[in-house]
Amino acid sequence: MASGGGNYRSGTHKNSLKGTTTTTATDRPLSVNTNPSKPTLKNKSLSSVGASSGLRKSSPGSLGGGGTAKDDAGVPGRVRVAVRLRPRNAEESVADADFADCVELQPEFKRLKLRKNNWDTDMYEFDEVLTEFASQKRVYEVVAKPVVESVLDGYNGTVMAYGQTGTGKTYTLGRLGEEDTADRGIIVRAMEDILADVSLETDSVSVSYLQLYMESLQDLIDPTNDNISIVEDPRSRDVSLPGATLFEIRDQQSFLELLRLGEAHRYAANTRSNTESSRSHALLMVHVKRSVKGSDLAHSSQNGNTTNMAKSLRPTLVRKGKLVVVDLAGSERIDKSGSEGHTLEEAKSINLSLSALGKCINALAENSAHVPIRDSKLTRLLRDSFGGTARTSLVITIGPSPRHRGETASTIMFGQRAMKVENMLKLKEEFDYKSLARKLDIQLDQLIMEHERKQKALEDEIERITTDARNQISEAERNYANAMEKERLKYQKEYMESIKKLEEKWMMNQQKNSERKDQIASSAEEVAELKRLLNKEISLRKIAEEEVHSLKSQIAQLKISEVSASSEVLKLRKMLEDEAYRKEKLEGEISTLQTQLLQLSFEADETRRRLDLDGPGIVPGSLESLISQARPQVNDLGNGEKDSIANLFEQVGLQKILSLLEAEDADVRIHAVKVVANLAAEESNQQKIVEAGGLTSLLALLGSSEDETIHRVAAGAIANLAMNETNQELIMSEGGISLLSMTAANAEDPQTCRMVAGAIANLCGNDKLQNKLRGEGGIKALLGMVKCGHPDVLAQVARGIANFAKCESRASTQGNKTGRSLLIEDGALPWIVQNANNDASPIRRHIELALCHLAQHEVNAKDMITGGALWELVSISRDCSREDIRNLAHRTLTSSPTFLAELRRLRIDY
């Protein structure tokens, strides 16, 4: 700076430098985050310092006029001026390629060097120097942001661009940055900051967009509105445009649309009137209204004793800020314009506003007494912006081309002069008296109502207390009267009662006197009566005593006789028991004797029978009489014996005898079974025995007893009973075959087997029982007994086989049986053939008959031939001692084709 001191242009730059140094206290350079208004506003003392600091409150020649803010405390501030250099465009790059730029910027020193000629430059200092490389963002932050912030705080603010056409005024202010957001100009960024800071619920943002051309003010929002008048408030000097459209902004998008619309209208209007936008001024006015809360108010505690009432009565404070952005017409000189085809008048008119602005600024910069503010509409509109109460920023745009050096120089000079203009910032606060009045009305109403309510309550209370008091008095009176009455009644009652008592006492005394007299008279009579009653009682008592005495003696006698009677009963009972015992004993004895008698008679019977027989060894066994039924020739009982048994039968009784079969004593059982067997030998007894259950008992004995004598005798009895057809069925149905065969299998005495074989042999003779008998193993049982070899047994076996063969033959003849003999099936044939020549004639005879019966049927022939029976038959037919059997055998042989064929085959001549 010192080295270039001689190059400073006289006056202006020095002034400007001087101005910079002399106003250091308040004259701060524009910067991003600096807002001088904020601390000042919020700090009362600073504000008052500002007011009394001696700094110029408002210059006498200010656009706003001397008296505007006289009474108001304001903050002084200079118009801020920044210079922006447009980069070389394509044309300039070519045309000016060999020439240096007409300016040289020193942004670090906020200085600009303007080349005068090749060897001389002038140096100027600005609030901000923005090179061709400065971004839109930075330009906004240093030029416009502090103004926007002060608008949000309730001040008016102006941002305007001044410069030659084509140097970038519109670029700086109006770029929308649609393609590249980095290109957004001041207007768009300012609205973004405003919308971010306000609250649309309580605050409002509205916009007017206008064009000023040839002193005509047109509404760019509504182009039909083309002659808008400017109105000044005579008191506040505020400028307003009542005819301009005021568009409420809710968001950035609607704002951008509004700008586009305005631009389109501007373009259309200019085409219509054949004008250029560079000749017109574009003005954007943004009105910001903000409600300020009570606590924010600097006035709230001015008196120190603010009451709640006062607080509530305080009207809402509204802060109004207005931002004016002006894209000025091109600053190129008028003659140039005129040479482009405008009439001189037109050219004058076009630039009237701009030159008026220049004049006003000059006047303000020089503190001139007269500022020609009314010379143009622009100066009237911007009266607050220069030398007024607004914060103002001016950006001057210049091009680099040396060809436009003159225009650039004049632009720089305009900026330099503007830097000298000082403004007085004034807060635009307004009380909302209307709403305060409304509020007061409401409060008054409420107070009246409250008062009325209290009045009413008070009256009610008085009424209530009066009533209460009255009630209490009457209550007390009533109580007193009641108490008096009660007391009176009480005394009256007491008085009456004592009178009554006295009267009663007197009466009682009277009565007692008369009673005493009566009593003495009646006493003698009473005594006599009592005596009489006493005598009567005494005599009655005597009679009763006598009666009691006689009854007592009777009882004693009865007791004696009762004792003797009971001893008699005891004696009789004892006697009865003795008798019963004796009877029992006798009965036992009788039973024993009877049994003994039975036994004796049985033994005697047996002895007698033995003596009657041919002699010992021919037919051994004591129960021959049983078999004699099957062989009538063997024996018969004499009439005498029959009688004795019949007598016994009658004497003892069949039931008794049968019951003895189950006696505990084994001997008794044996005797009993013997007696039953003897009885069963008599045909006349058989039915009775069976009916009385004797047969069942005998069969049961075979199973239950282990004594062989019992087995033998019982089997004998069963054999006797088995001669009757009905009994045979009963024996079979009670499992007789298995009991009999089991008895035979366990027998040691051949006579036992003989009895069993006899019984089965009898069963074999029953036509109906053939299959059942064989099915239960009857034939096998018979054949099983032959191993004992005793001729008596063999004879009974042979008889059984003969009986069976006979029945079978009969059944075959009658057609009731088919197939070969069951005897052959059960393997009897070999034994039959073996014993066909047995020495014992009874055996031989039975076998001969059996063979004849078997041979009568062709089905048996083959087996008989194979078993050797053919030969036996032949010998029977030839040698049998009995003629009938011989003939039978012969007939049989000759009538069988099988036998005949075999005989022929064996070449036996028959």
Ligand code: ADP
């Ligand atoms: P003015 O409004 O002053 O007449 P414009 O803003 O219309 O000038 O700018 C003229 C031309 O220069 C436009 O094409 C614009 O894009 C360009 N321009 C202006 N300033 C700059 C800049 N700082 N950087 C790049 N181009 C610019």
Ligand code: MG
């Ligand atoms: Mg422009």
